[in-house]
Amino acid sequence: MEITVTNEKENTCKTIETQAKNIKELLEEIKVNSETVLVARKSEILLPTDTLNTGDKIILLSVISGG
Numbered sequence: 001m002e003i004t005v006t007n008e009k010e011n012t013c014k015t016i017e018t019q020a021k022n023i024k025e026l027l028e029e030i031k032v033n034s035e036t037v038l039v040a041r042k043s044e045i046l047l048p049t050d051t052l053n054t055g056d057k058i059i060l061l062s063v064i065s066g067g
Contacts, residue, residue, distance in 0.1 A: 001054040009062040024048035
């Protein structure tokens with residue numbers, strides 16, 4: 001399936017072909033640590049178990065922590 005992935009931290013937007021069925025599999029495939037990003041689709045934060053669909057536009061948002 002083909003999806004678009006925007007990475008806010010790297011300021012990139014790529015359309016990729018993936019076999020991932022959910023967010024967890026996608027992050028593993030594109031080698032992104034799930035603890036460093038929030039994943040959104042249509043302004044909705046997604047869980048690792050949420051399903052991907054052909055044509056999805058996924059945004060990777062950096063998690064910022066500090067003290």
